[in-house]
Structures are given as C-alpha cells and as structure tokens.
Amino acid sequence: MAARKTHHRKRKKSHKGRKGVAHEKPLTDKEPSADKEPSAGKGPSAKKKPPTKPPAKKKPAPISLALRLENYLLLMRLDRPIGIFLVLWPTLWGLWFAAEGIPDSLNLVVFTFGCILMRSAGCVINDYADRNIDGAVKRTKNRPIVAGKVSSKEALILFAVLCSLAFALVLLTNPLTIALSFGGVILAFCYPFAKRFTHLPQVVLGAAFAWSVPMAWAAVRNELALELWLIYVVVVLWAVVYDTFYAMVDRDDDIKIGVKSTAILFAEADRVITGSLQALVIMTLVLIGLKFQMGGYYYAGLTAATILFVWQQYLIKGRDRDSCFKAFLNNNWVGLVIFLGIAADYYFRLPVES
Secondary structure, three states, X not given: OHHHHHHHHHHHHHHHHHHHHHOOXXXXXXXXXXXXXXXXXXXOOOOOOOXXXXXXXXXOOOOOHHHHHHHXXXXXXXXXXXXXXXXXXXXXXXXHHHHOOOOOHHHHHHHHHHHHHHHHHXXXXXXXXXXXXXXXXXXXXXXXXXXXXXXXXXXXXXXXXXXXXXXXXXXXOOHHHHHHHHHHHHHHXXXXXXXXXXXXXXXXXXXXXXXXHHHHHHHHHOOOOOOHHHHHXXXXXXXXXXXXXXXXXXXXHHHHXXXXXXXXXXXXXHHHHHHHHHHHHXXXXXXXXXXXXOOHHHHHHHHHHHHHHHHHHHHHHHOOHHHHHHHHHOHHHHHHHHHHHHHHHHHHOOOOOO
C-alpha cells in the first residue's frame, strides 16, 4: 500500500514537470534572446546612418604642357647638342664631297634637320632600353625615364614621332636615299641593345652615325660610289674612339651592372688602341684627300685634327672621369676643323683649265 502511494506521487510530479515545459514560451525570430543585443536601427525611434565612403585617393598633380615638353626635350638631350654635332659634321663632309662644293639648299635643310631628329630619336630609344639600369650609373641616374618624369609608353611614342618626321624629310629626296633611310632607323634602334650582347657597341654606334654619309651621297648623286665608303669607314673608326672615351667615364659602373663596351674590352690598353685608331683615321683621311684631289686647306684641317687627337690622348692619360669626358667633347672640334678644311678647299679652289 505504501509502495502504491509512492508510485502515485512520482507520476503526479512527473506530470507537473511536463505541463510546465508545455507552457514555456518558445524563442522566435521576433523576440531576441537574452544574450543578444537588439539590432540597431530596427526600432521606430532609430535614425538611419549614412553609408560610410572610403577615403578618396589623392590624384597626382597634373603636369603642365610646358613641363611635359621640357621633359621630352631633356629626354631628346637637346640641352646637350654634342651628339648632334658628331652626327652633323660627317654628314656635311659627305654632302660637300658628293657635290664637290656647296650642295643645294634643299639637301642642306633635309640633312641638317634630319641629323637633329635622328640623334634625338637615338637618345630616346637608348634611354628606353636602359631604363632598368640607368639608375645604377652615377651619370645617368637622373634621366627623365628613370626619374619618372616620362613614361616608357611616352618614350616609344616620341621615338616613333621623331622617326616619322625624319622620314618625312627624306621623302623630299630620291628613291635611293629613301631606301637607305630604313637602314639608318634599324641601326639607331639596335645600338642601345648591342651593349648587352657584345663588347663592341661603339662599332654599332659608329655604323649608325656614319650612315648619313651614304644617304647624303645618294641624295646628291643618286648613286653609291666606291670612294664614299672610305669616308664611311673613317666615321666609324672615329666614333669608336670618341665613344670609347665616353664609355671610360662609366667603366666602373658598367662592370658592376654587366654592360659591355670597348672601354671594358680594351682595359689597360685603352690609350694605345684609341691612339692607334686615331692615327688610322688621319691616314684614311689623307687617302681620301688624294682620291678627291684635295689641296692645302684640306690638309691644314687634317693637321689641326691631328693636334686635337694628341691633346685628347693627354687628357685621358690618368683615366680620370672628368678628363675622359672632356676628351669626348673635344671631338666636336675635330669634326669642325675637318669640315672647314673641306669647305675652304672647294671654295678657294681655282677652276681647272681645259
């Protein structure tokens, strides 16, 4: 009997527990649980917050047209016209020899401005090719592309524009000269990359600079005579000399970054080899004088050029950077005195009696 009562109480208690659970309110999505905060902005009195915007990026200050043009002129190295003269003098030699005196004004204009344009184009493509190494060289670390003043895309566009303008000038000549102009563009494009594959990039530069000689000859005579190639060879040899002086300025930096040059190739024999090449230049110019029956004014120009070559050898004797650069710059006067000798000889030449 006692066992029955105990069992009855247990069943009653168990029923109460189930009944209590049944009346407990279940959690719903409308009623947040105690451990959750009410969502912000859900209530009627909540204010809507404006969406936050990311901070605007500062745009670089726009470059004025004047400053952009200035950067282009610096890239073309028009502030340093030595390269223009080193291309122009041999071109004038070729024009005067081909015309046997003063050439016509059209050819003078075409080739003078053509030299300016193509030398400028050469500087642009050179800096584009060297954009990843110029920063490691003391003399070139502030050039426009390295300094971020001109983009690589702008440089290529500028190169194309300059070549197109030069080609437009060549169209004023004859078909032979026009055909030869394509060789000049190829040589101008190849030179900057030659220093990565050969120790003779100065020879490629000489071939590019001298290419104006056959073009000038073709413009005047509409043919390519054998004697013009003597002038071509002289210009190539001369360019190897003065560009070796130029490379001697950067020799230490070029060795570090793996760029090749005749200055590195010649090493301690640089003075002997450049001196020998200078002697070869003078001897070949003497042969040219004999071939073209030149007179005293011409040989006076060669004498002045010989003295200047001796002075250049004196300048580079200590292989000092500044002195080597001065020797390079001095070659402007070499080209000038040779041209003056040619021009004076033809101008003062007495007419040959029949």
